[in-house]
Amino acid sequence: MSDQERRIATKTRSLRKYEGDPQAFVPVEGAPAIDLLSPFGPTIARTSVPQALTDDLNRFADTMQRPGEFLVPPDILTAGGKASLQHLIETAVSRYAEIHEGKKPARVHVDVAWIVCQPAETSSPAHFHSCDVSGVLYLGLPPGIDDEAQTARTYISGRKAGYINFIHGDRQRFSRSLVSFRPSIGVLYVFPGWLLHVAEPFLGPGERRSLSFNAIVGE
Structure with a gap:
């Protein structure tokens, strides 16, 4: 291979990670038959963690003053070795990065993790995180989060059911710019740190408890 061919191959590999997968069609039921492809924009990964x-995280949170948010100290973050929160997050983030960039990252490091305890009518306005990859893990939910009257609504129409909403782009024809997920205990979402997201308020007693993190991904 000549020097020019090597330069072209290197440039091709470096640009490939920015291209959507042209084979990533998802079949949609109905007539006529159609496959749906969403090749642009960010993706969100979902996984689960052991109960x-x-x-353990809830026992730690129970010792802290609530409502509010507080950092998870290193001894809690790393407790349990390969069964620790830090190892679980770094493994999930590494897999997320590998799927997108075609190779395992040289390094993944959880920069900070914190727990948020929110009472009713409390929300987190649209925001992003100053990191490569972020995520949210649900630890506790209020009993009324399944209220049918609220879950039948949408984020735009003022739903108060405690969902998390991700926003990308704006209102355009033939384009979707918002996705909502109902929180579930033990479920971890992983997404780019720059992706705007909102935590809805909820109605009723109890608290919504979640853990967020910022991770750095080395190339």
Whole structure:
């Protein structure tokens, strides 16, 4: 291979990670038959964590003053070695980065993690994080989060059901710029740190408890 061919191959590999997968069609039921492809914009990964880990984090959160938010100290973050929160997050983020960039990252590091305890009528306005990859893990939910009258509504129409909403782009024809997920205990969402997201308020007693993190991904 000549020097010019090597330069072209290197440039091609470096640009490939910015291209959507042209084979990533998803079949949609109905007539006529159609496959749907969303090749542009960010993706969101979802996984689950062992109940023992959420139990440990909840025991720690129970010792803190609530409502509010507080940092997860290093001894809690790393407790359990390969079963620790830090190892679980770094493994998930590494897999997320590998899927997008075609190779395992040289390094993944959880920069900070914190727990948020929110009472009713409390929301987190649209925001992003100053990191490469972020995520949210649900640790506790209020009993009324399944209220049918609220879940039948949408984020835009003022739903108060405690969902998390991700926003990308604006209102354009033939384009979708908002996705909502109902929180579930033990479920972890992983997404780009720059992706705008909103935590809705909820109605009723209890608190919504979640853990967020910022991770750095080395190339």
